[in-house]
Amino acid sequence: MTEERPAGGRILPFAAVFAGVLIAWYAGAVLLNAPQAKAMLPAGHAGLWVLARASWTMQRPELPAPQQILFTLGHSVFANPLTSPRNFLYHMAVTAKETLAGLLLGLILGIAVAAGIIRWRTLDRSLMPWVIASQTVPILAIAPMVVVVLGNLGITGLFPKAAIAGYLCFFPITVAMVSGLRAADPLALDLMRTYSAGNAQVFRLLRWPASLGFLFPSLRVAVALAVVGAIVAELPTGAVAGLGARLLAGSYYGQTIDMWVALVLSSLLAVLGLAGVRLIERLVIARRGGRL
Amino acid sequence: MADLAALSRPAAKAPAAHPPASVVIEADNLEVVFAGGIQALAGVSLTVQRGDFVSLIGPSGCGKTTMLRAIADLVTPSAGRLAVNGKTPGEARRDRAYGYVFQAPALFPWRTVARNITLPLELMHLPRAERAARAAEYLGLVGLAEFGRKFPWQLSGGMQQRVSIARALSFRPSLLLMDEPFGALDEITRDGLNLHLNALWRRTGMTVVFVTHSIPEAVFLSTRIVVMSARPGRVIEEIPCQLPAGRALEIRDSPEFNAVAHRVRQALRAGHSYD
Numbered sequence: 344m345t346e347e348r349p350a351g352g353r354i355l356p357f358a359a360v361f362a363g364v365l366i367a368w369y370a371g372a373v374l375l376n377a378p379q380a381k382a383m384l385p386a387g388h389a390g391l392w393v394l395a396r397a398s399w400t401m402q403r404p405e406l407p408a409p410q411q412i413l414f415t416l417g418h419s420v421f422a423n424p425l426t427s428p429r430n431f432l433y434h435m436a437v438t439a440k441e442t443l444a445g446l447l448l449g450l451i452l453g454i455a456v457a458a459g460i461i462r463w464r465t466l467d468r469s470l471m472p473w474v475i476a477s478q479t480v481p482i483l484a485i486a487p488m489v490v491v492v493l494g495n496l497g498i499t500g501l502f503p504k505a506a507i508a509g510y511l512c513f514f515p516i517t518v519a520m521v522s523g524l525r526a527a528d529p530l531a532l533d534l535m536r537t538y539s540a541g542n543a544q545v546f547r548l549l550r551w552p553a554s555l556g557f558l559f560p561s562l563r564v565a566v567a568l569a570v571v572g573a574i575v576a577e578l579p580t581g582a583v584a585g586l587g588a589r590l591l592a593g594s595y596y597g598q599t600i601d602m603w604v605a606l607v608l609s610s611l612l613a614v615l616g617l618a619g620v621r622l623i624e625r626l627v628i629a630r631r632g633g634r635l
Numbered sequence: 636m637a638d639l640a641a642l643s644r645p646a647a648k649a650p651a652a653h654p655p656a657s658v659v660i661e662a663d664n665l666e667v668v669f670a671g672g673i674q675a676l677a678g679v680s681l682t683v684q685r686g687d688f689v690s691l692i693g694p695s696g697c698g699k700t701t702m703l704r705a706i707a708d709l710v711t712p713s714a715g716r717l718a719v720n721g722k723t724p725g726e727a728r729r730d731r732a733y734g735y736v737f738q739a740p741a742l743f744p745w746r747t748v749a750r751n752i753t754l755p756l757e758l759m760h761l762p763r764a765e766r767a768a769r770a771a772e773y774l775g776l777v778g779l780a781e782f783g784r785k786f787p788w789q790l791s792g793g794m795q796q797r798v799s800i801a802r803a804l805s806f807r808p809s810l811l812l813m814d815e816p817f818g819a820l821d822e823i824t825r826d827g828l829n830l831h832l833n834a835l836w837r838r839t840g841m842t843v844v845f846v847t848h849s850i851p852e853a854v855f856l857s858t859r860i861v862v863m864s865a866r867p868g869r870v871i872e873e874i875p876c877q878l879p880a881g882r883a884l885e886i887r888d889s890p891e892f893n894a895v896a897h898r899v900r901q902a903l904r905a906g907h908s909y910d
Contacts, residue, residue, distance in 0.1 A: 528741060530737045530738075530739055530741035531741050531743065533709055533735075533737070533741075534735065534737065534741050536708075536709060536728075537707055537709070537733070537734075537735040538731060538754075538755050538758045538759075539728055539729045539731065540758050544758060548743075548754070548757070552743070552745045553745075555745075631744075631745045631786070632747070632785075632786040632789070633786075634744065634786070634788065
């Protein structure tokens, strides 16, 4: 079956959904903010349009309107230097660094665990249950403990956050790579044996390249998880920088607009991460003549 | 066209101590029993001399492939004696004494055709320039000189199988093990490759052990045809087959050819009686 081509190319469907989201958002803002707005308006003055306008321009709304989020973001970016904590991009960069470090840790751990599992059969039975169990523990419960324990060991700063992000994102990589590293053609494995290739050579020349078709999809999941992990890791640490820290500060002081800016930037971070994975994937595919 | 004289040079990594005799493979009462008790080979004895082209022929599942895999140390015999170049199959494998061509091309799809051919050379740490030269040489030999930069999936099945033969030849083994290499190909492609293989074997003086289902293929290519029975595989008859050297496909219509083919058919029928 061939995939149906969307009418109007790729822009139109996206624009339609985007417009729908915007309308729902503005409507939602009225719905949530109206009680508060009503109390602030002079009595008897509340026509529907006036009420709506008021609920889209509040200082501390339940749900800020999109233009408020954009304006706050724009103001923080253009009115402050990049190194200032008043600039949201500064916080985004901090979280991006933690995400990237976490992703690298997760990648190394995930591939190492998967390689161990396919190399030693006993590890499959002894390690895999732990890998699965590790993901059933709520990260919000684990994160403060990890941070405190590492803090007691004198390890602070980037590493604890990267560790939590890595803890969260190694799982999909491990699961995918256990399948991927086993995906090599049995005849190709026999062939390598006829060359009396060592385990390391078989891994480097056959198992690893054969697994990349499994690695990239799992990396997309891992990117999203690493962003979540980095943000969660910033919450319990009293961190002063990062989108998670901004989120926490915003909730303390009821600055809902700031919280939403942090939320928007964190999803933007995930989108950028996905684009990065896609770019690397395309480079690999190009090197392979157009197929993964 | 590549320098064909180069092919008759001894293998790059010749076994250190050749037995003075020209025996390449010696199997004595070989038995293979798989886990689960399936007996694949029962008392197979076989001697292959240097320069022989020996075909193993028999019904499906008779253990021809198992025999080849045992020689290649991909399967461990349960009983009996097996020597390759006067050593155990494991030692011979570690010496890289043989090239193996599988039923399917088993090319690595992420490598170009040329880099597929140089794969064994990389494992043997040959310098880059030498690897490139060998790739060009053996691609020319199998008639694919212009295809080095293509990827395997851009080639037809017959061309892919030729690449896999070039790969097996690239490190110049003196023994070539071929497991129904043309089984999946159409008749016309197969005829062409048979001609090619025959010419190649005559030029190089290699020893070849060749597994096949096809009587005409076996008769056309071989110096000796080993007919095997249905499982558990044993040798029913060894039929010598000495067709004139400069043979063309038309030889298949000659009386000599048909006489050998007839003998092979008779022997196969004898092995097929399940009583």
